[in-house]
Amino acid sequence: MKGIKDKVAIIGMGCTKFGENWDMSFDDLIIDAVYEAYEDAGIGPDDIDAVWMGSYWSNLPAPSQPLATTLKLDYKPITRLENMCATASDALRNAVYGVASGACDIALAVGGEKLKDSGYSGLPTDDLAMGLVSTGPNTFRSRNFTAPSHFAMMATRYFERYGLSPEQGREMLAKIMVKNHNNGMLSPKAHFRMPITVDQVLNAPMIAWPLGLFDCCGVSDGAAAAIVVRADMAKSFRPDPVKIKACQIAVGPSEGYLNPNHDWTMVKETWVAGQKAYEEAGIKDPRAEISMAEVHDCFSITEGVIYEDLGFSTRGGMGADIEAGTFELDGDLPVNMDGGLKCFGHPIGATGLRMTYELYKQLQEKAGDRQVKNPDLGLSHNLGGTPGGCTISVNIIGH
Amino acid sequence: MAGIRDYGAYIPYNRLERSSIAQTWGGYPKKGEKAVANFDEDTVTMAVEAARACLSQGGNEKVDRFYFASTTAPYAEKQAASLAAAALDLSPGAFTMDVAGSLRAGTSGICAALDALRGNSATNALVTASDMRLGAPNGAKEMDFGDGAAALVLARDDVIAEIDAYYTVNHEIFDQFRPADHPYVLSWEDRFVREMGFSRVVVKAVTAAMAQFNVSWSDITIPVLTSPNPGYLKGIAKKFGWDPKLAAMDAIYPRAGNTGCAHSFLLLCHALDRAEPGDRILWANYGDGCDVMLLTVTDRILERKRGGVETQLATGSPTTYPKYLRWRNLVETEPPMRPRQEPVSAPALYRDRRCGMALQGSKCRECGTVQYPVQRICMNCRAKDSFDYYAFADRQGRVVTFSHDLLGVTPDPPTTVAAVDFEEGGRIMVDITDRDPKEIAINMAVEMTFRKFRRTNGIQVYWWKSRPVRKAQMMPLGKDQSSTVGGVAARVDGGGK
Structure with a gap:
């Protein structure tokens, strides 16, 4: 089989x-x-x-x-x-x-x-670790893009597409990060363990419009x-x-950079990896069957769009689900029970297994104050790269 | 015969009030403003801009001779002309040459191009002049100097202005100069520069040239004189017996500054924007001697859309003196706590020259999909190695999405980044430069501009950015508008001796 x-x-x-x-x-x-x-x-x-x-x-x-x-x-x-x-x-x-x-x-x-x-904070350039001169196209590589600005472009476009003013959009996203901090407080191994408020998120220094400091995950x-x-x-x-129920990777051909059909309001790689993982695990209705998820909240907008790409929310529906508390620890489908990248930071080589660790402990009912009720299937999701072109992993584990 | 077939001007978007410099240092405030090249511009990028305006009707591939003139080229050893030629996608068979060392560099290039055309060793000669000279902070030159570029294409036929003759003299004098190891232009006492340099040499040269050309002032309808200091023009006007109103003949200086070896080109472009068929232009340029040329404007000038210089002057945005100091590395700033610059690889840059320098992508021969950079395997139909190169540089695009990045390291924060879709297909991820962040919006129209990127180990990477469309649509000027006062276009109309 x-x-x-x-x-x-x-x-x-x-x-x-x-x-x-x-x-x-x-x-x-x-x-x-x-x-x-x-x-x-x-x-x-x-x-x-x-x-x-x-x-x-x-x-x-x-x-x-x-x-x-x-x-x-x-x-x-x-x-x-x-x-x-x-x-x-x-x-x-x-x-x-x-x-x-x-x-x-x-x-x-x-x-x-x-x-x-x-x-410094943030991720090193390639040469810092490798001591090598990049062999990629210099012109392409010389762009002064940072990770926050790439993901911010997804927020800009999402707000436009769904008729949200920047203020409305930023407030919607802020609630994701407030949720993750609430969860991170309950995680002894998390880096940041303090509550934050929506106002704090909205008034934090701007990093890459429309994302501010608290829209970004930590570095650990x-x-x-x-x-x-x-x-x-x-x-x-x-x-x-x-x-192990499913292990899927989808690597995209950077359509966000090349193809006008890519509209920056979704990450197709996530959708594809999710669909393949659901098929592998025999899941028909992810919103109902998945008990909990650890997803790649490198930035607030990333987690929001993941809800839609993994079929937890309908297209354009993240706002309604965020409002309804769907992804809170006591909601229908808890997401980032341990506080996510937001509270753990993102040591690149470790993050995916940190997510699996949380799902594993939850499935063994050993998650302490964060324990989700009777979990059966847990999903972990990583986004490597940017919304314009990325490597997505979706792993599903369970009983 | 040979003459000017086309011309183009470029004046940087950023402008600095002279009074803001004076205010900083407590000095005497001069009037007007200077054009300031952005941190991502140099004399190569500005020359490319001017040449693109000049070659806007195409014909890049016909250029068989290219003189790049500047006193501030980015490399002492490495040809600026070949860099600009790569960005302009000129033919590899074109003769390229840098002309430097004098404010006459541009007109010297013209003389050389004329010789080549007359000697049948060239058919289309492109000459660019661009400069971004530094005056030391708190000096008059800092206030006077501006940055800019202009380009002329010379050919034997289809010209908008014949260049009937040229006359040139050399003249050795330490009036204004810059040692090769010195960042700032130096000069001797102003009165010496004016009396023993400019005034004496120009009067002698122009007088001798006119005798040689066999013309008198009554034949000249438009004088185009370039002076290291526009104040000197008044005295010259008096000596030549022109209307004193013509003293304020330099239309570029008040709004863009003295643009070095580009200045005489910009003044000529400004005159051509307003010239009529039959106008006779006396074009003189001073610097270590004097070049004098006589031009006759042809009927073809009416076929060309004009007004480009005025558009360039009129489309700008104020910047600040601290920003200028930072862009020119005149102040040391604390390095940001960010990753260091990735070293540039010369072989990688070499491989990337078509996509990078000339902004060429690919157009699939099977399905017609255009894509950037070149995709050997079509992103749409997956045909392998079946494509034609496709130039994006002159195509207009629209902003799909954007962000203003305050984390990235830049002398002009924030870095505005965007996905840009082109009206005829294709998408490129690019910075938006020369912009007001408040005005950036989804669907905004942008055009491409050749710019500097990172530099490591002496290797300057150039690539392209986008910018909000600079209202570059050139207005055809009617006859009655051509006499507008206030610029070099002010006409003598037989007002000479």
Whole structure:
């Protein structure tokens, strides 16, 4: 049968506290995440057959070898991979595929990023980590675009298309970030754990019109890890393993940059990855069947458009669902129960597995004050790149 | 015979009140304003602008000789003409040459082009003159100097003005000069510059030229004289016996400043905008000597849409002195806490020269879809390597969406970024420059402009931005408007000796 559903299960996970971990190196973060996962699974390094490790910039240019040294994973196959902001989700997908293929029984997916050694907020340029001259078209690359402005262009267009004044649109989006901060307060491992108000969001310094400071996620260091095994082995490790239902990646051909048909009010890659994941997991009505979701709220508008692209809201319907509290912790379909990228920050190589960690703990009813009632299926979503052209991952896990 | 087939002017959008400079330093306020090239402009980008205005009817591929004149070209070793030729998509067979070192650089280029045309070694010669000179802060030159460019295409036939003859003298004097290792233009005492330099040399040269051309002042209807200081023109007028009203002959200086070697070109373009068939123009340009030319305007001038210089002068926006100081790197500012500039790769830049410099995308031969940059595999029908290059530079677009980015590093925050759809197809993600952020809106019409981007290890990356359409539609001027006073177009009408 085509697809990954129920062939592989997660038996252990770990996640560091995300934040400005000045006194922790990339290696420290990785060790802490992986050893929490070992402990959670009740296994040790000798049990691991293969490793897929995600990082975007950290420890380049040869991160696999330091990983073996750091973790003393002697003479195991280790692959370092990168798929933009979906890097950690793709590390998990690769580990899952490795196990499902029969090539190995126990695989480790780990992702981490050390962003706060750079000396500034935001993501480094490629050369900072690689020490290389970019070989992409110089002219294209010389544009002074930042990530916030790319996502802001989606907000500008969304407001126009749905007849929202900038004030109305900004207030609608502010409520998403207020929700995420409410949730982040309940997350011991989150970077930012304070409440914010709609007024604070609206009056914060402008970053890229129409997005202000609190429309943007934080920048943090962190790491997370998952140990996956053949589904039929899972219960021998623990009574409550969590099954993989779908692992999908959709990489778009940058239509937002090239094609006038792309109107910047949706991210087609999200829609495609979502549809494929639903098909793989056998989900007909995502709004009703998905219990909860961890999605890529790098910016307020991103989370809003994700609601629509994943079929949680109708087109143009995010505002009504935000008003109705649909995505609050006690709503019909809680989103970003742990506070999301907004409160955890976004260490690129770690984020996808941090999301999986939250879903895994929720499914095991171990989410403490954030616990969602009787969750059955959890969805995680990453957006790597910009709304004009991106890598989207949608992973679904459940009982 | 040979003459001017077409002309184009470019005056930067940003303008600085001279009084704001005086106010800053507590100096004597001069009247008027100076045109200020934006932080993303240099003499190459301005020359490209002027040349595009000049070649607006096409014909880039016919240009077989290109002289780029400037005293402030961006490179000491690296030809500015070849940079501009790449942006203008001129033929690789075109002879290119930089002319520098003098305020006569532009007219020297004209003389060289005339020789080439008369000697049958060229058929269409493009000459651009662009300058952005610096006067030291708190000096008169800083207030006087402005930035700008103009371009002329010379040909043997179909000309709007014949260049009947030229006369040139060289004259060695340290009146106004800039050492190669010095950022600011220097000069000797004003009276020496005027008496021993400009006045003496121009009077002698013009007098001798007119004798050689066999014309008298009664034959000349429009004098176009360029002076390092427009104040000197009054004395010249007196010496030549013109109406004293003609003293205020420099229409560019009050509104854009003295634009260096571009100045004589801009004054001539301004005159041509108002000239009538049969007008005889005496065009003289001073700097380390003097070039003098005699032009006769032809009937073809009526076929051309004109008024471009006035449009350029009239479409601008005020900027501030602190911004100007920052754009010219005259103040040190705290570096932003942002990623450092990615180093430029010369091979990557070389590969990108058609898409990057000439703004060419592709048009699929199978389905006709246009796309930027060149897509070897069509985004619509996936045909592989079946496309023609497609030029976007002269096409107009509309803003699909935008943001004003305050995080990105720029000397002119915010960076206005946009997705632009072109009326004849295609989309490009570009900055919007020369804009008032408050006026940017979805569906706003924009046009493309060649600009500077990042520079690392001495390599300047050029690419394109968009800007709100500068009301560049040229107005045909009627006969009775051509006598408008206040500019170089003021006519002598036999008012000479």
